[in-house]
Amino acid sequence: MKLIDILQTANSNMFRSRLRTFLTIIAIFIGAFTLTLTNGIGAGVASYIDEQLGNIGAKDMLIIQPKNSNPFGESTSTPQKYEEGQSVTNTGGISMTLLNQNDLDKIRSTPGIVSADFDISVAPNYISGPNSDKFKFTASSYYDGVNISLKAGSIPNNHTDEKQILLTSDFPTVLGFESPEKAIGQNVSVGIKTPTGEQKVVYAKVVGVQEKTLMSMGGLQLNSPLISELHTLQTEGLPADATNKQPIITARFDQSLNDKQLEQLKKTLNEKGYNAITIEDQIGIIKQVIDAVIAVLNFFAGIALLAASFGIVNTLLMAVQERTKEIGLMKAMGMSSRKVFLLFSTEAMLLGFWGSLIGSLAGVTVGLVANKVATDTFLKDLVGFELTSFPLLSIFVIMFIIMMIAFLAGTLPARRASKKDPIEALRYE
Amino acid sequence: MWVSSQPNTEAKSIVKIDVLIYNSRNHMSVISAKKITRVYGKKESAFKALDNINLDIKQGESIAIIGKSGSGKSTLMHLLALLDTPTSGSLFINDQDSGKLSKKELDNLRNQSFGFVFQQFFLNSNNSVLENVILPLKIAGMDRKDRTKRGLEALRSVDLADKAKNKASDLSGGQKQRVCIARALINNPSIIFADEPTGNLDSQTGNKIENLLFKLNKEQGITLIIVTHDDELAKRCSRQINLKDGKVINRGKK
Ligand SMILES: Nc1ncnc2c1ncn2[C@@H]1O[C@H](COP(=O)(O)OP(=O)(O)OP(=O)(O)O)[C@@H](O)[C@H]1O
Ligand SMILES: [Mg+2]
Numbered sequence A: 001m002k003l004i005d006i007l008q009t010a011n012s013n014m015f016r017s018r019l020r021t022f023l024t025i026i027a028i029f030i031g032a033f034t035l036t037l038t039n040g041i042g043a044g045v046a047s048y049i050d051e052q053l054g055n056i057g058a059k060d061m062l063i064i065q066p067k068n069s070n071p072f073g074e075s076t077s078t079p080q081k082y083e084e085g086q087s088v089t090n091t092g093g094i095s096m097t098l099l100n101q102n103d104l105d106k107i108r109s110t111p112g113i114v115s116a117d118f119d120i121s122v123a124p125n126y127i128s129g130p131n132s133d134k135f136k137f138t139a140s141s142y143y144d145g146v147n148i149s150l151k152a153g154s155i156p157n158n159h160t161d162e163k164q165i166l167l168t169s170d171f172p173t174v175l176g177f178e179s180p181e182k183a184i185g186q187n188v189s190v191g192i193k194t195p196t197g198e199q200k201v202v203y204a205k206v207v208g209v210q211e212k213t214l215m216s217m218g219g220l221q222l223n224s225p226l227i228s229e230l231h232t233l234q235t236e237g238l239p240a241d242a243t244n245k246q247p248i249i250t251a252r253f254d255q256s257l258n259d260k261q262l263e264q265l266k267k268t269l270n271e272k273g274y275n276a277i278t279i280e281d282q283i284g285i286i287k288q289v290i291d292a293v294i295a296v297l298n299f300f301a302g303i304a305l306l307a308a309s310f311g312i313v314n315t316l317l318m319a320v321q322e323r324t325k326e327i328g329l330m331k332a333m334g335m336s337s338r339k340v341f342l343l344f345s346t347e348a349m350l351l352g353f354w355g356s357l358i359g360s361l362a363g364v365t366v367g368l369v370a371n372k373v374a375t376d377t378f379l380k381d382l383v384g385f386e387l388t389s390f391p392l393l394s395i396f397v398i399m400f401i402i403m404m405i406a407f408l409a410g411t412l413p414a415r416r417a418s419k420k421d422p423i424e425a426l427r428y429e
Numbered sequence B: 001m002w003v004s005s006q007p008n009t010e011a012k013s014i015v016k017i018d019v020l021i022y023n024s025r026n027h028m029s030v031i032s033a034k035k036i037t038r039v040y041g042k043k044e045s046a047f048k049a050l051d052n053i054n055l056d057i058k059q060g061e062s063i064a065i066i067g068k069s070g071s072g073k074s075t076l077m078h079l080l081a082l083l084d085t086p087t088s089g090s091l092f093i094n095d096q097d098s099g100k101l102s103k104k105e106l107d108n109l110r111n112q113s114f115g116f117v118f119q120q121f122f123l124n125s126n127n128s129v130l131e132n133v134i135l136p137l138k139i140a141g142m143d144r145k146d147r148t149k150r151g152l153e154a155l156r157s158v159d160l161a162d163k164a165k166n167k168a169s170d171l172s173g174g175q176k177q178r179v180c181i182a183r184a185l186i187n188n189p190s191i192i193f194a195d196e197p198t199g200n201l202d203s204q205t206g207n208k209i210e211n212l213l214f215k216l217n218k219e220q221g222i223t224l225i226i227v228t229h230d231d232e233l234a235k236r237c238s239r240q241i242n243l244k245d246g247k248v249i250n251r252g253k254k
Helices: A003-014 A018-054 A101-108 A171-175 A214-218 A224-234 A259-271 A279-322 A324-332 A337-376 A392-418 A422-427 B009-022 B073-080 B103-113 B129-133 B135-140 B144-157 B173-185 B203-220 B231-236
Strands: A061-066 A087-091 A094-098 A113-118 A126-128 A139-141 A150-153 A164-168 A187-193 A199-210 A220-222 A249-253 A274-278 B029-040 B047-058 B062-067 B088-093 B114-118 B191-195 B223-227 B239-244 B247-253
Touching (some): A003 A337, A018 A279, A018 A337, A061 A259, A139 A224, A164 A187, A164 A224, A187 A224, A274 A279, A279 A324, A324 A337, A324 B135, B029 B073, B047 B073, B062 B073, B062 B231, B073 B191, B103 B114, B114 B173, B129 B135, B135 B144, B173 B191
Parallel strands (some): B114 B191
Antiparallel strands (some): A061 A274, A126 A187, A150 A199, A164 A220, A187 A199, B029 B047
16 A cells, blocks of 8 residues: 555544544644643743843843842741841841841952942832822832833933933823923932931932833832932931941953853852852743743643543544454455554554644644733733744644654554454454 | 475476466466365364365366355355465465465465455445445555546446445445455456355345356456355356365365
């Protein structure tokens, strides 16, 4: 029998028991659908993150925290020894070890570090514009060299006396500006409370409006004069010892360091008791989380495919049983056992083929629709963000893998078919 | 005269030529069985379905295998058709020891030289009549175009050319058996094996099928080996082999 005839015969055999074939294909469909969708999301997010990483800038920046301190604070299960001079802050039940001047000096003296400063965190309570409505916001420092995709205006300048602020794209309109462009050069007021509870207001100039990106999730970016002013007000009247402590130090390292030397620098800082990561590392963490989620989803897709392969075995065993006479007849007419095997394993692969084809197509369709909905709504401001991405190659790979699984599942029934004795098959009632 | 009695292959080929010169085509033996025995099962449950059968069938003969139910008729036919191997004894096809043929050679032999008709039709009811008829050619790996042409020819010879496109399940019993005959002769076989070809048909339709088979025998010289319960059919054959409990009890010539 020619290969094309085997293919055609297997395909038409498959549709002889439509409902059964349909039910078997559903299981494969679910597996293929999930795999396509999760990989699509994975690829979409990964490419966005890569793009973000590509234009993040400030590649020479290290974010330094005390070792054992993580962004979520410490929740140690075993009591840890208090070291003399160590400061701890407690926010909402989560305690964080703080860095002091001594730490700063130690970091500054580390070879490879060009400069280091406290990352001053300020907590203003509102921002308000022309319409005098007050809005909550998160303030973060603008770091020199960080690339920002601007919608209007320019990036803040840290080397000036002027207090500057960079808004994100959703702020100008709510603050009462006609458009992002109209906000540039205008003053906004930032409210902050002193330790004694007194409400103070600082005026800042809007220098730019940025697109929402992964990097802008940190909130509005303030230049250093504005940050210092707010910090002064925030710590007004407190002893100097209490103000010179921060959870994070940002440092710049020598840009001529290669990857290996940078690793060495991180290691040195680690030995000194600090945890140093670059912005790239930080985004890498997001990627790791997404990768983990995708791995879990792929695991479930794998289980669906495992179930599907039992479905294939079951369906084909039934088919072999039903077609016993037909197999006997074909063998009597000189069809070799090898070709009988091929006929049934081809049918298994075709089940895999149709299931994975329909599943991938559905996965791509749903992915594209979800992407459209997402980018039109909650991801609207994340310019350039594609929730899903479907490279053709990865779809082919998924289909190929599923067809291989189907083939393997088909070997058992196909073997049984090829082993049938023509006489017994012809006598079979 | 038997090839197996010749010790070396050179001698074998000489004998083969001798046979060809000595026998006209119509007298050459296509199948010969030497002391074949078929035992089903093992040990206590062992059952001798065929016991020491010797048989020599010449090209162009029509053989009826008759006997009571359970006497071993089908068993014998399956052995002669190379669908089964004897427990002991040997079988020669065109003077070649079938026991020495590879699986592939056996498959090819059945595919190219044998035609089969069974009491049950074994037609694929989902497929068209034509598709059913050309199955042996499909197995042989023939092109679609050629096999369709041959299929239509075969259907014409059984007067069913107009049903080629119909589903096999749409036909009457007699028509179905004619389709089976068309399928059996599509590869221009030298032997047609038929296991109770008229068993499921009324006598009139059965007659038609018989006529068809004997026409092939006369006009194309196809050897017929027919298993039957029907005395009328058996008498039309050139020779009857009467089986009883796995043994040949008479060999009558017409
Ligand atoms: N696979 C088998 N295992 C055990 N016994 C078998 C097997 N096949 C056939 N037999 C036995 O061998 C004997 C001959 O069977 P066979 O089918 O050749 O009879 P038959 O002459 O064709 O009968 P019928 O006219 O009913 O078709 C029977 O007794 C049968 O029970
Ligand atoms: Mg029988």
